[in-house]
Amino acid sequence: MSKQEKDSLISLLFQADTEDQRYRSGMQEVQSKYGGDSPEMKTLLRKMTVADSINLIKISSILDHYGWLGPAAIGSQGNATLFMVIQHSDIKAQEKYLPMMRDAVQKGNAKARSLALLEDRVALHHGQRQLYGSQVIWNMKTNKYQLAPLEDPDNVDTRRLTAGLPPLKEYLSVFGLEWNVEQFKKEAAANEADFFKRTPGTPH
Known part of the structure; x- marks a missing residue:
């Protein structure tokens, strides 16, 4: 991977991280103030869903082309962003990339604690109890x-x-x-x- 290519990936991942947290950062305040089923909360969730969908397209292209890149290639924050976007994606994407992340943990290219969160989320989706209490x-x-x-x-x-x-x-x-x-x-x-x-x- 050339330096230019690496810098481009890091920049893309930084932008994805910003978008991932744009609406989540205010979620707890909106829930507490207006309620989880309020119009305000529904509007926030719609915006977040759109942002997540756009992020998934970007991150999927990276994962499908390069695999699960480790911190040595894209920095710690970039590596964390790969996980966060998949964690916040739909179940189809989570199931697709879960085996890749398991392999990445074994190779030192992803964190075991992050994998635990993804394992919990997928388990709950399938009607199973979570193992780590992360959700x-x-x-x-x-x-x-x-x-x-x-x-x-x-x-x-x-x-x-x-x-x-x-x-x-x-x-x-x-x-x-x-x-x-x-x-x-x-x-x-x-x-x-x-x-x-x-x-x-x-x-x-």
């Missing part, structure tokens, strides 16, 4: 964040440690949630039934 949704009934269904909650922190993720308690505190494993298990059946029978709120 938090907005519950439109309570107007609060909620942890999506989780497999074997007693051992989640062991799995998170292996993937390079912080303890679940620390992660959930960012969303104003407290982690109580016994309480989670008591409420799991009802929460899972509700989660899988409806279209969940916007995942993080």
Whole structure:
């Protein structure tokens, strides 16, 4: 890869990163102020969907041509952007590039903690519980964040440690949630039934 080609890719990835976060950065404020089912939230989501679709076209062209480029080729931020765009894409793209990302992690070209997030998202889409507890949704009934269904909650922190993720308690505190494993298990059946029978709120 020539220097000019490399610089062009890094510039494209920087722009993609900016667009990826343009609407997400204000999502929590809009949800809290107007509600997850409000006209304001729907407008924000429509704009975000358009931006995500455009980003996916750009990133897919890179992945299909070069494979999953590591930080040595496109920098740490560029490498992170590859993941973020796929993480925020539709399930078809996520499933297409999941094997490529698994291989990239083995080669040191992607981070295990990022792969864990993608694994969780794909699992939930297929009606399975997530393994790492990375996916938090907005519950439109309570107007609060909620942890999506989780497999074997007693051992989640062991799995998170292996993937390079912080303890679940620390992660959930960012969303104003407290982690109580016994309480989670008591409420799991009802929460899972509700989660899988409806279209969940916007995942993080």
